[in-house]
Amino acid sequence: MxxxxxxxxxxxxxxxxxxxxxxxxxxxxxxxxxxxxxxxxxxxxxxxxxxxxxxxxxxxxxxxxxxxxxxxxxxxxxxxxxxxxxxxxxxxxxxxxxxxxxxxxxxxxxxxxxxxxxxxxxxxxxxxxxxxxxxxxxxxxxxxxxxxxxxxxxxxxxxPQGAREWITFLSVSVFLLVPLQDLRDIEGDRDSGRKTFPMVFGITATRRFLGVGFAALAVITHLLMMRLVGAPATMAGASPQVLVFDALLALTSLMICFQVLTRHRPEQDHKTYMHYTYWYCVALASTFVLV
Structure with missing residues (x-):
């Protein structure tokens, strides 16, 4: 056992x-x-x-x-x-x-x-x-x-509708940003003939795409998801818990943006990807106060 x-x-x-x-x-x-x-x-x-x-x-x-x-x-x-x-x-x-x-x-x-x-x-x-x-x-x-x-x-x-919106938002964001996962495995993917995003569009282009993507993620998460239940996208009157989650998610997104553009070794790319998984978990934890 x-x-x-x-x-x-x-x-x-x-x-x-x-x-x-x-x-x-x-x-x-x-x-x-x-x-x-x-x-x-x-x-x-x-x-x-x-x-x-x-x-x-x-x-x-x-x-x-x-x-x-x-x-x-x-x-x-x-x-x-x-x-x-x-x-x-x-x-x-x-x-x-x-x-x-x-x-x-x-x-x-x-x-x-x-x-x-x-x-x-x-x-x-x-x-x-x-x-x-x-x-x-x-x-x-x-x-x-x-x-x-x-x-x-x-x-x-x-x-509920709030949870459904988070499911949709996170599914789409992962679809767009999961090429971050491939940056750490470039050597093996090249040898095996895989057509991953970096192999098809180029490593430099992929890093630029992801850099823009994670910078945009900080803004979009704030505008679309960080709001009180049933309220329009505004931080006016938001609870301290919402503000904390909003700040954590924005800072983590921007940190990932910086890392993917400046840290290029496989072990560094692995750490950057792990930070993305932590962002994902924090985003889900935010539903305790947003849904």
């Missing part, structure tokens, strides 16, 4: 802040909005942790199964690259995990979003859709949609 838990952690550890935490945070926002009890909070955390661990594990394991040779170049610490388990053993674990994930999605009442993510996983990884920049970016945007819809509905069957 300890070995299996260690294996699961090693598979998903790079993606906890982007694949596990966001759904948990959004689910907690749903619990808070619904006025849930402390007992319901414990249940919500347990169900959310189970669901989103499977969400991350099924995707990450299949991705790593299809990219062992690339990982030996880009991420040699991954469990399959260092032969923590055999490829056959990993394949069996993936089939079992997909089966359990389907059953858990049905049990929690979010089967349609589970099936959507499984379809994205198969197209992105097994059918090698990730080798095309548009399919990869679209897959990540759909993944955000599936994750947040499921995260909210696990806690509450009704998704």
């Amino acid at each position: 300890a070995h299996e838990l260690s294996f699961i952690y090693q598979v998903i550890r790079r993606d906890i802040s982007s694949a596990v935490m966001p759904g948990l945070i959004f689910g907690l926002a749903a619990w808070h909005t619904a006025g849930g009890s402390a007992l319901e909070l414990v249940s919500q955390l347990g169900r959310g942790l189970l669901y989103f661990t499977l969400y991350a594990f099924t995707f990450c394991l299949s991705n790593q199964l299809m990219g062992v040779e690339e990982d030996r170049i880009n991420k040699p610490d991954r469990p399959l690259a260092r032969e923590m388990v055999s490829l056959r053993g990993a394949s069996i674990r993936w089939v079992l995990a997909m089966t359990v994930y389907t059953l858990v999605g049905w049990w929690l009442g979010v089967l349609e979003w589970t099936l959507l993510w499984q379809a994205v996983t198969i197209v992105h990884n097994l059918l090698r859709g990730a080798r095309n920049w548009f399919i990869k970016n679209l897959s990540m945007g759909l993944g955000v949609w599936a994750s947040l819809e499921a995260g909210w509905r696990i806690a509450s069957p009704i998704v």
Whole structure:
């Protein structure tokens, strides 16, 4: 059991802040909005942790199964690259995990979003859709949609308009800005022939696009999303909590803008991408006071 838990952690550890935490945070926002009890909070955390661990594990394991040779170049610490388990053993674990994930999605009442993510996983990884920049970016945007819809509905069957707006906003922003993820893997992507965004449009052009994109994200998030429930986009009369979230999101966006334009080594690009995942989590946490 300890070995299996260690294996699961090693598979998903790079993606906890982007694949596990966001759904948990959004689910907690749903619990808070619904006025849930402390007992319901414990249940919500347990169900959310189970669901989103499977969400991350099924995707990450299949991705790593299809990219062992690339990982030996880009991420040699991954469990399959260092032969923590055999490829056959990993394949069996993936089939079992997909089966359990389907059953858990049905049990929690979010089967349609589970099936959507499984379809994205198969197209992105097994059918090698990730080798095309548009399919990869679209897959990540759909993944955000599936994750947040499921995260909210696990806690509450009704998704309010404010939460729906955040789901749409974050899905679109991830679709546009997820090429940041590709900057850290350029060497391996070039050797494998992947047509990621930087490979197609050029590394310098990609950095400029992302720099403009993250600067714009600070402004757009402020104008469109940082508002009181049901009020027009204005900070007049906003609560201190809203102002704090607005400032944090703007500063993080601008920091990412600066980093992507000035820090070009793979390990620096990885840190920049991780900062984007932190921005994403803070944006979701802001729904506690905005929805």
